Amino acid sequence: MKQTEIVEIMHFDQEAYLAGGARFFETGKRMSALADRVADEGYDAVFLMGVGGTWDEFMQLEYLMNKFGDKDLEVYLIHAAEWNVLGHKRMTKKSVVLTASESGTTPEVLEACKRLKEQDIRVYAMTKPEGPIGKVVGAENCVEMAASHGASGCEGSYYLADCFGLRLLNRRGCFPKFDEFIAQTEHIWEHLIDIRKRFEPRAEEIARKYALAPYTMFIGSGALWGETILFSMCILEEMQWKRTRYITSADFFHGTLELVEPGVPVILFKGEDECRALDNRVEAFLRSGVTGDEDYVIVDTAEFGISGLDPEFRVIVSPWILSSIITDRLAAYYELVTKHNLDYRRYYHQFDY
Known part of the structure; x- marks a missing residue:
């Protein structure tokens, strides 16, 4: 297997990835148990709180809980830094907050957690128990x-958050097939390796064409919008110092389309939810001849099959697929081409600011 790691997927440890996936499956049970505790205690609203990449990652869960939830469910995505100065009028002592910090030290999240505890508001965190936030x-x-973000990609974060949010929905009677979903995704990590292998040549092709472009547009929507921002901002802006513009398929036609011209790469991430109709409109515009065929890329998660997964669950795992092929594989080839x-x-975690 070591040989296939080198030949088939560049800079990727398949054994570590699968081991990480197995750990996440077990850890997901704990996330579901936390959701059961919340359901047993009762709650009036759910707040998903992040900053930077974690805020982006929670977008898919906000979308899913609103998609599958009942009309009385209140779900709010909040930015920790903004909540620290603005608060939220709907938050009460009956509310519940889910947050995340891989480092366990994110200052905005740490400050918010201290304030939440002072206000006796329940907060659960995906973080290191021994860290400051923990x-x-x-x-x-x-x-x-x-x-x-190492052995199991951003999709590991998605999986854990979904175990919490979808279990809450299940307890409300809104997502009755929760157990089937968990069973069908236990070994999804193997499928995500195969998807990586399939996309590998295309990742290299895209990077060699566009990684050195001075400016690139990224378009997404629905369940994929958070991952679209995450790749554009966290990977390309923060980690590659590339100038990007990320915009939803809905907003693309209200300003950004006027910046489409030959020499400006436009990369569209097509999803598998209701917003696909909006993605199709953007794709039709790009294919209409307004720019050269070499200046746009369409990445469609629907092209990557996962055997044994019910069609109704595709919308949930579509961000996992995009994370695998873009935030992992495409990022690796951007690094190869840019040599960055x-x-x-330059600044992030280099000094206090």
Whole structure:
């Protein structure tokens, strides 16, 4: 297997990835148990709180809980830094907050967690129990997510968050097939490796064509919107110092389309939810001849099959697929072409600001 790691997927440890996936399946049970505790205690609203990449990652769960939830369910995505200065009028002592910090030290999230505890508001965190945030929240309310951006990609974070949010829906009677979903995704990590292998040549092709472009547009919508921002901002802006513009398929036709011209790469991420109709409109515009065929890329998660997965669950795993092929594989080839190490920063975590 070591040989296939080198030949088939560049800079990717398949054994570590599968081991990480197995750990996430087990850890997901704990996330579901936390959701059961919340359901048993009762709640009036659910707040998903992040900052930067974690805020982006929670977007898919906000979308899914609103999609599958009943009309009385209140779900709010909040930015930790903004909540620290603005608060939220709907938040009460009956509310529940789910947050995340892989490092366990994110200052905005740490400050927010301290304030939440002072207000006796329940907060659960995907973070290191021994880290500063974990100590504030309490080990009994933490779930480790350290392997998510290493051995198991961002899709590990998605999986854990979904175990929490979809279980809450299940307890409300809104997502009756929760157990089937968990069973069908237990070994999804193997499928995501195969999907990586399939996309590998295309990842290299896209990077060699566009990684050195001075400016690139990224378009997404629905369940994929958070991942669209995450790749554009966290990977390309922060880790590659590339100038990007990320915009929803809905908003693309209200300003951004006027910047489409030969020489400006436009990359569209097509999803598998209701917003696909909006993606199709963007695709039709790009294919209409307004720019050359070499200036746009269409990446469609529907092209990547996962055997044994019910069609109704495709919308849930579509961000996992995009994370596998874009935030992992395409990022690796951008690094190869730009020769800019993904771990190198000018300012981030270099000094206090």
